Amino acid sequence: MDQVVFSSLKIGSLTIPHRIIRSATHEGMADEEGAPTDQLTRIYIKLAQGEVGAIITGYAGIQPNGRSPFLGMLMIDRDELIPAYRRLVDTVHRHQTALILQIAHCGRQTRSKITGLRTVAPSALKDKIYSEDRPIALSEQDIEQIIDNFVKAIGRAKEAGFDGVQLHAAHGYLLAQFLSPYTNRRKDQWGGSLSRRFRIIKEIYKRSRRQYGDYPVLIKINAYDNRPKGMRIQEALGIAGLLEQVGCCGIEVSCGFYEDGFFTARCPHVPIDAILAYHFIYKKFPPFFAFMLKGIADTVIPHAKPVYNYNVSFARRIKEIVRIPVIVVGGIRNLEDIHTILQEDSADAVSLCRPLIIDPGLVQKMKTGKQTQSSCIDCCYCLLGMEQQPLRCYYGRIPMGRN
Ligand SMILES: Cc1cc2nc3c(=O)[nH]c(=O)nc-3n(C[C@H](O)[C@H](O)[C@H](O)COP(=O)(O)O)c2cc1C
Ligand code: SF4
Secondary structure: OOOOOOOEEEOOOOOEOEEEOOOOOOOOOOOOOEEOHHHHHHHHHHHHHHOEEEEEEEEOOOOHEEEEEOOOOOOOHHHHHHHHHHHHHHHHHHHEEEEEEEEOOOOOOOOOOHOOOOOOOOOOOOOOOOOOOOOEEEOOOHHHHHHHHHHHHHHHHHHHHEEEEEEOOOOHHHHHHHHOOOOOOOOOOOOOHHHHHHHHHHHHHHHHHHHOOOOOEEEEEEOOOOOOOOOHHHHHHHHHHHHHOOOOEEEEEEOOOHOOOOOOOOOOOOOOOHHHHHHHOOOOHHHHHHHHHHHHHHHHHOOOOOOOOOHHHHHHHHHHHOOEEEEEOOOOEHHHHHHHHHHOOOOOOOEEOHHHHHHOHHHHHHHHHHOOEEOOOOOHHHHHHHHOOOOOOOOOOOOOOOO
């Protein structure tokens, strides 16, 4: 057994048995109310049996206009949902696995047609891929309400028995929209300088600590978002320092915005068949255009390189300046790389998403040496499939009867 990888780690008041975490993965398995279902519980049991160090849930919405454009999002916006979450947590805890609830507001990265409400954002800038309408710029009162709802969501998670929460401030969701100068053009106390763009997060931490003490509140941030005049590593370093000051107990390092296409979850080839089958715009294309697009997809649809370990050097820079644990995600696929990341002090832990979709038992196999490399082929079909179905691995193939 690899002693570097399989050694315990303290994240705030939480101790996890080793350094491989399941990164938040939208499962699309909540019921219409946003409550967890038995189907979701089964996924977590498999991950727990597969001995992941901790499970970070798929993102849970803190209020209705921040709901995901994808089906079956978890919601944590009402006290009535607490008993269902408590049942889920109790079940996972029976397998001695920590469960962390990721909480989010999608901001402009959703669609009014799905939420039934106007989309909102720090500034009225349209998302080029997902918005169908221009979002409304949030008023100061709206922002206060959102902070309050994040804090209430943390309280509900605590009451339900979750071992902690993770604020989703990456991938272009609302908190990332505040952090990035690309999406935050505000001139008031919520925009402009780095500390003002960070203010919404600072307020969430301040109020959470006031109400729930040292209850673990982690965060997922972008090290860089690749948007014009967007967030760069220098700013992420500043944000990491501020996070440590406000009592954050662990930073997961990721990258990218929706608009970027396949920047956050990278793939060697554009998953064109999946785009044409599931994407809400492209699936309406007539067959001829779809055929043409197949031919030129790799040149017209952005997809970033490198495909593996792509946030590690950024995580390392963040780790150099903070004392709280740093977790890195993105294209990490084998035990040898995980060992090197930890050995070289680039991060305190790694997190995996796609490798645990294709095989929730991978960590146990790595631990025993039975399998040290993920069999995920990085086709990204699981990402596109989220538009219409619960999470599953497609292994680069659209099911019969589609397309
Ligand atoms: C199907 C799918 C669903 C995802 N859902 C979430 C999510 O709910 N919250 C989140 O922070 N990231 C989400 N991500 C991004 C992953 O957590 C991760 O940052 C990204 O996939 C890169 O890691 P990987 O190479 O291990 O897949 C999702 C990715 C995929 C493929
Ligand atoms: S569909 Fe399966 S093989 Fe393809 S990226 Fe997702 S988990 Fe990996």
